[in-house]
Amino acid sequence: MKKVFRSAFTALCALGVASAPLAAHAKQMHELRFGVDATYPPFESLSPSGAFQGFDIDLGKAICAELATKCVFVSQSFDGIIPALEARKFDAILSSMTVTPERAKQIAFSTEMYNEPTALIVRKGSGLKPTAESLKGKTVGVEAGTIQESYAKTYWEPMGVKVVSYPGQDQVYADLLSGRLDASLQDSVEADYGFLKTSRGADFQFGGDVTYDPKDVLGSYIAIGVRKDDPELLKKIDWAIAELHKKGIYKKIEAKYFTFDVYGAPPANSMN
Amino acid sequence: MFDLAGYGPQLLSGTVTTIELSLLSLLVSFLLGLLGATAKLSKHRIFKGVATIYTTIIRGVPDLVLMLLIFYSLQIWVNDFTGWLNNLQSTYSFGLQLDPFTSGTITLGFIYGAYFTETFRGAFLAVPKGQLEAARAFGMRSGLVFRRVLFPQMMRHALPGLGNNWQVILKATALVSIIGLSDVIKAAQAAGEATYRSFFFICIAGAVYLVLTILSNGVLMLLERKYAIGVRRAVL
Amino acid sequence: MIEIIKQYGLAYLCWDGYNVSGTAMTLWLLVLSCGMGFCLALPLAIARNARSRIIRFPVWLFTFIFRGTPLYVQLLLIYSGLYQLNFVHQHVLLNDFFRQAINCTVLSFLLNTGAYTTEIFAGAIRETSHGEVDAALAMGMSRFTMYRRIIIPSALRRALPVYSNEVILMLHATTLAFTATVPDLLKVANDAYSATYDPFDAFxxxxxxxxxxxxxxxxxxxRAERRFLAYLQP
Structure with missing residues (x-):
């Protein structure tokens, strides 16, 4: 028993040190940790083997390559991603986050990564449109913490639309498929590539882009978020993004995922 | 029918994570429980008070709430502390990362330490006083009394409660997937949502837990037999 | 803290502007699941002690499965798993039932607490003192009357301390409801946290x-123990 106890104690101490290293290292960036909500294909998702993959992930890796640092991706649900950044669980947010005035009060944003409008997905033939009148009495799913959640809660919920928030975008789709939701609101490219173009999205279609936004809930473009007390990192990331464009790496990665210019003009949904 | 769609390895590594997390949390809560029980039984009013507040609060607040509180807030406190350290000197920069696994271990250990405190308190009281007095009369120091007399006998009384706590901890690890740990449930959820076969994959996660429960029941029976050596049972 | 109370105080207590939420929702979940769990557990506890193995075994299996797996898994299975199955979709009644998140939540809660409560009550019934049973038989009571007048009242009284523990644990377990989009207390706290970026105050x-x-x-x-267990006081 004595031995067991002693070895157990040593194991505990060893594990305590191993799992929570009070890492003392010289002041130099040796890794860049990105916070990611990996439920948002084709931008960020997990492969069956559990590896991070997607457009954002490839861009992140390219940025790390430019900065000659190690890249680490940390899983984090979207609704807690800004506090987690503030709590220094990672150094930057790389998760299709749109710049909004509200968020810019909390954190700093890099230059543009790409741009996409917000769109509604509905069941084929339902004829629902992204307006409060059309959706009255219906149930709309959104991911918690997104601009789409703010949008639906600002403009639609007071008008009698039932808005349900989920911890991850994949759960929104799961309930859209199962029929609990009548529609879901998210970024249009994500909706197109991550859902409609997959086998699961066969019965669904775009209900249209959201255009009405007098209170500017939807913000502007998508960027990397960094803590305000870390301007050095922001400078480095901005420089790396510029380099990616200059060297043509951005175009190369873009071509791997999209057939249109995801940086400039957002794709029109008129084709649907 | 039994097609894992490439999610087999992730489910397996998730299962390993679940087991590791439960064992580590058990260890932490076990030690905290010993500490707590000793404090509760001590004559010092302050120790007693602290231990009582600890067990009361823990058993009054849901584990999930405590877990979220610790996962998000503890990191901020730790940062404040390391930031303060870094301000004192500038040669090194300290950092401490609480990933979901570490926070989960700390939280589960902290929560179930309170339950273990109660278990051990009862068990300590069940050891006959005469035995301790006899040991002291032999000239044993209090450390030796604890190790040779109190602890082994206490364990026999604590085992049923301990086994119960272990089963609860095992199941409580499920909550850690909510703060982002890639355990067996997270893997099952991911697989279910990607393949649209949630029912099947969640059943697998459930089966994993059932198997773990059955296995630990077996181990507990063996342990109970070991600690019951030398005890005469009444023949009915 | 004051900021959060000002902005979310009412949501924490009972109303988020559109739905019942917060404490009221948590209590409602607790009352529903414990109430129905109790009604489920009582007959099952009697069946658990039945002489016939054919009756005993399914009840044992039920409690074993529901006590051997985490409630979170059960909730996921009922909320996301069952509703994906085709036959649930095609059946009108089932479809209506499982479409509502709160129904799925309460169902999984009541089955879970039902399983634990069954074991608690079954244990208490098993430990009924043989004198009480002998006395009942000597009075010429039928089995049904004996259960109704002697065994069940006595067992329930003795189970009270353990049962109270189970209710508290169930209160803690209701926090899982927020994972199924039910606006309980923890969901409100989570919303407040993600809006104010202040985890400590919100939680x-x-x-x-x-x-x-x-x-x-x-x-x-x-209070209840003092009243109902008065006859067991030293």
């Missing part, structure tokens, strides 16, 4: 409210 407020409910429950059960 501490919820913790305090849970603590109050726990204490109220413990107080209530103590």
């Amino acid at each position: 501490t407020l919820a913790a305090l409210l849970y603590l109050c409910i726990s204490f109220a429950l413990i107080f209530g059960f103590r």
